[in-house]
Amino acid sequence: MNLVPLAVLLVWMANNIRVTLLNKAAFVKVDFNYPFALTCVHMACNTLGAKTYQLIRNRRASPAVSPARQNTLPMNHNSNPTQKYSKNQWVSILGFSIIFSLNIAVGNLSLRFVSVNFNQVMRSLVPAITLCWGLLVQGKQFSKNRRLSVVVVVCGVACACYGDMTFDTLGFVVTLCCVILAAAKVVASGEILTGDLKMDPVDLLSQMAPLALLQCSALSFMSGEVSSITSRWQNELSPAANPEPLVVVFASGLLSFTLNMSSLYANKLTSPLTLCIAANVKQVLMIAASTLL
Numbered sequence: 001m002n003l004v005p006l007a008v009l010l011v012w013m014a015n016n017i018r019v020t021l022l023n024k025a026a027f028v029k030v031d032f033n034y035p036f037a038l039t040c041v042h043m044a045c046n047t048l049g050a051k052t053y054q055l056i057r058n059r060r061a062s063p064a065v066s067p068a069r070q071n072t073l074p075m076n077h078n079s080n081p082t083q084k085y086s087k088n089q090w091v092s093i094l095g096f097s098i099i100f101s102l103n104i105a106v107g108n109l110s111l112r113f114v115s116v117n118f119n120q121v122m123r124s125l126v127p128a129i130t131l132c133w134g135l136l137v138q139g140k141q142f143s144k145n146r147r148l149s150v151v152v153v154v155c156g157v158a159c160a161c162y163g164d165m166t167f168d169t170l171g172f173v174v175t176l177c178c179v180i181l182a183a184a185k186v187v188a189s190g191e192i193l194t195g196d197l198k199m200d201p202v203d204l205l206s207q208m209a210p211l212a213l214l215q216c217s218a219l220s221f222m223s224g225e226v227s228s229i230t231s232r233w234q235n236e237l238s239p240a241a242n243p244e245p246l247v248v249v250f251a252s253g254l255l256s257f258t259l260n261m262s263s264l265y266a267n268k269l270t271s272p273l274t275l276c277i278a279a280n281v282k283q284v285l286m287i288a289a290s291t292l293l
Helices: 004-028 035-061 087-113 116-123 126-136 144-160 169-194 201-222 225-237 244-269 272-292
Strands: none
Touching: 004 035, 004 087, 004 244, 004 272, 035 087, 035 201, 035 225, 035 244, 087 116, 087 169, 087 201, 116 169, 126 169, 169 201, 169 244, 169 272, 201 225, 201 244, 225 244
């Protein structure tokens, strides 16, 4: 029995719970109500983490090459990663980066308007959306037991949260968008990791995260978050005034790197639907943790 996919799923679930709680703490406990800026920190940490991992991996895999041998090496040796993909492939990576950044940004935004429990209940619908997409658009076939498991888990998460949900109309709409984007992200990443591109998860993250960082930075500027952070920096948000906000924000950013790495590897080793069903197991654990906290 191959235990690697199970181990990756468990790591992903643990990281997902911690990042969700830290994001909620950033908004509620330390008053860092800037979802786009928080996503920028996430993407910066993901970019740095992925590039560092690539550098270490390449140094271990490729011994030093003397200048005399350099001209005899294949053209793709130590080539720039940006030269490996065609224009259409770069369009796919760019499109995924937009879905990826919007998924995180809208997900963080939803935590400003709804309780963690309601957020998790809504997210439990992601497997159902993924299942419908696979059936209607991709033409995939799923067993009767797998379809039934999706219904059972969705209903189970909803029952676990009955009577303990806080939301308004705006929060519901934002969270619904978050759910749709989450399903789109899982499907798109599955196609990129196992389809024609067959990209390595680290390489995908290293190419996608900088693009998502630029996109979220623009959203942060346009929404007025940057000016608000600047006005509050000296008296409230700087490490000298209060180190807690930056500690929470950067802890969330660092854990988001391990979360995204484990998410992409789990998607590659299993399937988008399996990852979504595992996510619903995480929802139950998340509900229990948020209730206790």
